[in-house]
Amino acid sequence: MKLHRESKGTIVVATLIFAVLSFLAVYFLELWALVVIIPLLIIYALVFWFFRVPNRDIEDHTENVIAPVDGKVVMIKEVDEDEFIKGKAIQVSIFMSPLNVHICRYPVSGKVVYKKYHPGKYLVAWHEKSSTENERTTVAVESLTNHQVVFRQIAGYVARRIVFSCNEGDSAKAGHEFGFIKFGSRMDVFLPLDTEIICKIGDKTKGGVDIIARMKT
Structure with missing residues (x-):
């Protein structure tokens, strides 16, 4: 999936937040860490989805x-x-x-x-x-x-x-x-x-x- 150039800064921040929170969840919650990690993963995936660039056939138009x-x-x-x-x-x-x-x-x-x-x-x-x-x-x-x-x-x-x-x-x-x-x-x-x-x-x-x-x- 191609991502828009405006995604760079947001994705870097989102990746850092996801990594830190996931680490803390594993460290403190151990077996219960997935309760936190799964919702975080969904939010993280939505950030990528937001910045997607779909392939579209653009035609010429006058009126x-x-x-x-x-x-x-x-x-x-x-x-x-x-x-x-x-x-x-x-x-x-x-x-x-x-x-x-x-x-x-x-x-x-x-x-x-x-x-x-x-x-x-x-x-x-x-x-x-x-x-x-x-x-x-x-x-x-x-x-x-x-x-x-x-x-x-x-x-x-x-x-x-x-x-x-x-x-x-x-x-x-x-x-x-x-x-x-x-x-x-x-x-x-x-x-x-x-x-x-x-x-x-x-x-x-x-x-x-x-x-x-x-x-x-």
Whole structure:
């Protein structure tokens, strides 16, 4: 199984903790050590599972909006996007549990025209206000269909590290990685009002593969 490059530090710490606690369990509990070691082993395995990088066939897209992350669609509504669009937009929010793949992908192809990091709170990721009050990043892409698409990585109550590697002027390719969020978190996508929304609340999404909307050309 291939692991994401963001796993290195976390896995080193997890390995040290697992080794120390297992040693102490064997030393002090002897025959009862497995009562402690087995749950520790499960947690240790989940750390590796969290940082997995699945093999996915990423296709080329022009008008399609691709799910930027693995997770569950928790919100579809018309909102005011005040940071970049500065007007009405359709917000599609996808919540990621700690068991989901946490690679963040471009939802559309085009050119990166804006990026900004915002420090903030750590409300639970499904909280509606987390989009504007939590630690987050905002990226905007001028799509191949000449639309402005904004997407936002949002840290949750557990997630305390957001990584995004894109820069203004970069070429964006739908489905390809631009960042990563550690542990539970959320991704918001803001689309033009005339966008055809294909997904619905409750849908499970596969990042880089599933089509969640389609923009007019």
